[in-house]
Each structure stands twice: as C-alpha cells, then as structure tokens.
Amino acid sequence: MTFLKMEITPEIFEIAIARAANLPSYRLNFKQYLQDKGGEIQAKLEGTIGEVVVETWLKANNIWFEDDRSNHTHDYSLNNDTLEVKTKVRTVPPSLGYECSIPEYTMDMQTANMYAFVSLTQIENKHLSLEKYPEAYIVGVISKQRFRSVARHFKKGDVDSSNNFTFKKSCFNVFINQMTSPVEFPELYKRVRSKFCVS
Template sequence: MKLTVELIDEAMERADSLPIFENSHRQEQANLVGCIGEIVFERYLAHHQLTFRNDTISTRRDYVIGNSLALDVKTKDRTVRPQPHFDNSVPLYNHPHQRPDYYYFISLLREKSLGATDPRRFKVAYLMGGISLQDLDRVAKRWDAGQTDPSNGKTFWTACLNVQMDQLTPNDQLLETFRNA
C-alpha cells in the first residue's frame, strides 16, 4: 500500500496524542511507526468489509475483529523491501499481558535519504501476514537483549520472539479467519 500524505498526517496526529510507553526504545518515532501500521491495517480491513473494534488505547491488543478475535499489529520500518527470510518481532516486555489471538505484521519501507525523524520518509507499507499466538509461542525463536543474530548481525535491544516472513499465515487465509470471527 502506498503511503499518502493524508495517511502520514493522520498517523502523526494519532501519534502526537499518545504517551511515550514504558520500555519504548524509539519513543515518539515508535509511536509514529505503530500508528502508520494501525491505520494501514484499518484501511485493509475496511477495504475487505470486515467489522472491527479499535482497541488501540489498550496495551493488551489493538483490535477485536468480528465479535471476538483479538489481534495486535506489529509494525517494523525497513530500508529495503521485506524478504521471505526477514524476521518479524514481538517484544517480550508485553508478552505476559498481551495475549491476542493473532499478531499481524506490517513492514514500512522508508527512504534513507530523508532525515531520521521526517515522517514523510515512509513510502510504502507491506502487509506481511500474521500468526496465531499458539503458533508464535510454538515456532518463534527467542532472543534476549544484547544477543546478536549471526544470520544478519542484528543485536537485540530487548528480549523478543522472532518469526520469519515465510512462517506467517498469508493474507488470503487470514481474511477467511477474520470473516469467520
């Protein structure tokens, strides 16, 4: 999904109204990235005529789809297009109380030449797919803060669970799950 000026402006307004959450590594920038992902996901659900309740004020989940399916959106910004072997992360500092039925992952492509805080550096959102909480807990690789993933050289600033893109449930299958919720 191409990111329009209107969408970015809406995300900035939403992000400006949020507190800086405890354990936030990137502070205001984390809020902006998360809000862009949430708005993209809301538009995706609306495009597919799925009913949902916005619960982003909670840290337990972001949405309730249909009558009962709890979902949390995780958004990561990248400087390259996502690849099947790339990771998606769920920080563990929320995991004890954040127990949605599904996690959904969005990757934002940002332009490196624009400033690190310029909100218009984000150009495209990729809707990657999702994973159930049970599958996440079963297949994810756990990383502790300070550990380095030898496959890509990433050092983790916080403990997290990682799943690769190719481990996610594809969007067409998730849409069916969402329709049946």
C-alpha cells in the first residue's frame, strides 16, 4: 500500500487559513483540547488543510466533486457518492500500522458513504504558519460500510493496549492498512463508476 505525499504549498496554506478564519465557532469538536487553550483557529486550520489537500488530489485525478462542506453532513459529493475528509496531525510520517479515528458522536451526524484520511505533519514549537505544516499524506480511502465492519470501538477512558493511549472521546479506529491506497483509488473508483454510466 502506498501513501500519497503532498507538500503544503503557500497556495494550499492560504486557501486553508482563509477558510478556517471564516468558519463559525465549534460547539463540539474532537480537538477540544486545542479550543480549551484558545487555539480554535488551529483546530480549524488543520481540518481545512486536509480538505484542500484532498481537493487537489481529486482534481489531479480528474474526479468531479461538488463542495458540500456547508451541509455539515459530508464534505463533498462525487456523483452519487459523498465523501468526508478526516485529518490527523502527527510529528512523524505515517506508517501502515497506524490507526485513523472517527469520533463516535459524528458517526450518525455525518452521512458520508466514504472517508478519506489525511495525516498532516506538524513541526512542534513552530508558530501557526506554513513552516509548521510542511507536508501531508493522504493515507487511505474507505467506504462507511467497510469502516463500520472493521473498526474497533473505544469508549472515553479506554486504553488501547497496543500503544497505551487513553481515549479522551469515544471513537472508532481502523488501521491504515485496512483502507484503499490513495494511489489506487482513482482508477478503481472510475472503473466502478463507469459500470453505472450510460455511454
């Protein structure tokens, strides 16, 4: 399985920070610890960088999409499919053995039938700027149906015995190697879509 690495260019960063600045206040967010420290803009920015990265990837692969982020139920429409982008910040590049999470409270609220997961590299001790986020990796795409079938459920306060991580919120986790590679996904998706298109 191959990740798709993307440099965070000034253009990507500028689009993302403009979006983040225009987002309304979060009433509830998985990154509550950032908000509690007065860093709500950081939580928003990390999410919007992931969105712009995925948009760039879709455009590069000639996959049509419509921006539905204002609906709050999914981020994008792809023909008859809906896609939600999930971004996780890490200080190191991702590995196949790493996991991706979706907070439990969003599973019913968000109705997308596909998820794209992004790993955003963060340089610690850097102020909020382009230098803080040098690169991102699209690590995988997975249908909601498959996600539900393979995900591990953790409740708030549970400890993951594989890494001793204590969960601050209830969530569902899947391993990166359980998803479709972003390198393979575009052609697979186009092939499946073509079966339902009338020439």
